[in-house]
Amino acid sequence: MKKGAAVARHRLAACTITLIALASILIGCAVTSDGNGTPTMSADDPAAKQVCFANQVAGQTEVFVWVNEGGRPMTGATVDGLVKVGALSKPVVCPAGGDFVFNPNDCTFTCSIHGWAPDGY
Numbered sequence: 001m002k003k004g005a006a007v008a009r010h011r012l013a014a015c016t017i018t019l020i021a022l023a024s025i026l027i028g029c030a031v032t033s034d035g036n037g038t039p040t041m042s043a044d045d046p047a048a049k050q051v052c053f054a055n056q057v058a059g060q061t062e063v064f065v066w067v068n069e070g071g072r073p074m075t076g077a078t079v080d081g082l083v084k085v086g087a088l089s090k091p092v093v094c095p096a097g098g099d100f101v102f103n104p105n106d107c108t109f110t111c112s113i114h115g116w117a118p119d120g121y
């Protein structure tokens, strides 16, 4: 009995260390992939628009699923805020460095450079 508890404690400690390691990796990623910092494509590049729209649609889908599971999108929510509440697994990013405005009424994002991904994209 006592031995079992010691093993359990040991496992818990190992688990905690793993979680801390994972968290630091995630934080590292969040910092390096900060969407507004480093545009990787030109705003004039038509391919950037395609990537931007694809990212918007992926983000919309995630928020939709989150809302269906009981999440409540808040007015004025930011991309970072949606990541924080778990509506998005990662920030929606524009390869040309555009900023996104979230519309809580239809769970869509609008890019400051490329606008809104057309319906049915």
Ligand SMILES: [Zn+2]
Pocket (backbone or CB within 6 Å): 048, 049, 052, 053, 094, 095, 096, 098, 111, 112, 113, 114, 115
């Ligand atoms: Zn964009």
